[in-house]
Amino acid sequence: MNHEISIPVDGQGLYDITARVAEVVASSGAGEALATVFIRHTSASLVIQENADPAVLHDLEHFLDRLVPEDEALYTHVEEGADDMPAHIKGALTQTHLSIPVTGGRLALGTWQGIFLWEHRHRSGRRSVVVNLLGGT
């Protein structure tokens, strides 16, 4: 029912993880179900957004950068770097989890919807995501 997947990230940006989630759904054999994607971090988050035009992802990131500037003068939690507190705020304004219905064995996403991991830190590394599946064949 729960499957952990590890996502490599290389600095800030939106990483399309739709295929990774779809793979868990397909290999589970679930027909009608609910897939819940949960990220086990507080400085990266999840969002469903347009998967067609990369300019959408650029503009999303640019907007959030302007809204939550990496300016240490604005924050008291600065020990982990100028990008850390903004990362927490960006995480709070987006999602820690997403639930998506599964119909006919497939994620019921709209044509233009992709599932993205939104990395808010500059550093590289790996992020842990749990996919939970509830339902039946």
Next chain:
Amino acid sequence: MNHEISIPVDGQGLYDITARVAEVVASSGAGEALATVFIRHTSASLVIQENADPAVLHDLEHFLDRLVPEDEALYTHVEEGADDMPAHIKGALTQTHLSIPVTGGRLALGTWQGIFLWEHRHRSGRRSVVVNLLGGT
């Protein structure tokens, strides 16, 4: 377990879809369950907000309009109109899905809570929403 509903929209605004979701719950016969509402679009979203005073909905919309202006100079994704990229951003700042417990056959909403589809584009049309029900009698 999954029921698709189609919601007519006529430009920007918050559309109360509580009755449509409640109808799916009632006709399912579920007693104790979890209802998940999922919108299959990236330029409209979902939110649970106060259903009593229309001024709350007006102020919510006005706030988000000021936060995410329809000013093409701010964005690179502008081919689909000045309201398109702001619609994606507004979608990312609100919700693509909502899960609500069902107790005694009814949505466990608070007295003042309504489920709203938040349309962020100016045009008219229809939006597709999937209601997933998990649980039993």
Next chain:
Amino acid sequence: MNHEISIPVDGQGLYDITARVAEVVASSGAGEALATVFIRHTSASLVIQENADPAVLHDLEHFLDRLVPEDEALYTHVEEGADDMPAHIKGALTQTHLSIPVTGGRLALGTWQGIFLWEHRHRSGRRSVVVNLLGGT
């Protein structure tokens, strides 16, 4: 499957309710499951954030206070006080519900993740939260 818990609050702030939710999970005996936490209000909300440094919570609150000022000139819904409409907006920008996988009988939270009730009103009182558990042993 559904358990209502009542959380005392004493004005604005982030209240760690992780232990309360974990207690419901533990007493249910669920092994592999999905825990959904739902708040039955529109002027308080939920968020998963860092539970280690209180400065993170301070900065989160400070950011949202600057973004959504308690200035009646900005809103039309002002009958319930200068903090009411900002509370609704803050609620819309954060979460009404959170779903967290349960593995091995425990919430699959990351090391630094806590579940917080975010009270946006100044007054004291109690907030009602429903914990829904789906899954099995």
